[in-house]
Amino acid sequence: MAYALQQLINGVALGMIYGLIAVGYTMVYGIIGMINFAHGDIFMVGAFISLISFVLISSGGWAAGPGAILLVLLVSMAVTALYGWSVERVAYRPLRGSFRLAPLISAIGMSIVLQNYVQVAQGARVKPMESIVTGGVELWHGNGFAVSISTMQAMIVIVTLVVLAVFTWLVTRTPLGRAMRACEQDRKMAGLLGIDTDRTISITFVIGAALAAVAGTMYLLRYGVIDFYIGFLAGVKAFTAAVLGGIGSLPGAVLGGLLIGLIETFWSAYFSVQYKDVATFAILVITLIFMPTGLLGRAEVEKV
């Protein structure tokens, strides 16, 4: 029981990170109907920018407290957003109106470009960072097993919830969010109503990248090691989360992320760590057989 509870805590913290990345996949899919394969690498870029910011801050003699973490988070979000904007501008916008596979291929190209760019600029070796968020709270002590939540895990959960709350408010309650939903539902009509659809799509990439930067920062703080290749597996997992939750659905992306995090954690805890990815993808396959549109996705049938 205690052991299971501990796994639940671990799984939720991991799942939040996947969920943050998955939102970026699902948003871009919703608005332009393409899978942005470079999104995982945007997450990786976000993690690197955070690492560089931390190094700069500590070399400036600043103590690594909550203020420093917040500053790093904001810097990383801003710079990573710029990457997200550039990727769309350079690799996807010129292909709009081209055949459907063109931006997909371009996205794979962008993914390779980003990986190699970071590899060349930062080196191929694994980059460690000492953990600055330490400690935790013991919640319960039973059967000789202590259930605890680390400060880091609590921080991931809180930061993610705050970011997602702001993001949900933005999409559902503001004119900008309304314009994004309009572009998703009928882009030409949005244009007829004076919406600059190219700009709206750009903003979608910017927001998605900023969320991925939050995920990257949390990942860096939690695991303490990153390299130029972390975007691949994280990206595939988050993409899986988006599909599992129902691609195009924002709550679905978060739900899918949580489920993937939980499945992975519980499988590792009770069965074998080696096969955790197999378990994750097997459950994806099974879900899609019975619910082809994912858990919260909707069938593409509309009243005309």
Add this chain to the structure above:
Amino acid sequence: MSAALQNRAPSAAMLRLEGVTAAYGAVEALRDVSVHVDPGEIVTLIGANGAGKSTLLMTIFGSPRARTGRILFEGRDITGMPMHEIARAGIAQSPEGRRIFPRMTVRENLLMGAQSFGVDPAPGLEQAFTLFPRLKEREAQRGGTLSGGEQQMLAIARALMSKPRLLLLDEPSLGLAPLVVRGIFSAIRRLNAETGLTVLLVEQNANQALRLAHRGYVLVNGRTTLEGTGAELLARPEVRDAYLGTH
């Protein structure tokens, strides 16, 4: 002569299409069409299905693009301008198929009509609900769940939200009960008379459209074949035979 002077239309037409040709791929939909709408006018385009009426309205917004000719709005060349800038210049459209945002509420659909124009949405909402009280009842309902007639009302009301100077209406009578059609036509007449709203109306319902309009054009296979006042066109035998179904 300076470019500015050349850009002035020969007359003070609000909208002027000069020799416009447009196509979907290899299929020509408009061939050398010249049409104009003066300020304060209601002009109707009538013609059979596939004659190019809806294409003409969309070509004004640059989709499909005019391959030849040019389009002037208030003396300004808008050919090739981005769609959202054409809308912001003061043209609104209630398009073919209504194109209601299906997963937005009626209220959100209406707000979409105003938000890019820097206008206060409150008077627009009030006008919409006065014009179509049904929309008020459905305010919080999703667009996709409305009936065809309600969607049509919403499409028109949404187009009016931006306080356009020129309104393009594509088949506002489609799928509506005769009583509702009458309501919509009288609303158009009233807006035109009271606010000076200029209207370009595409209709299959030629009889009613020609009675409402000051002038009309007949479009056949992408070409304008006839032009005249509503009464003139109503009296033409070829119009009566082809579009009015009178015997």
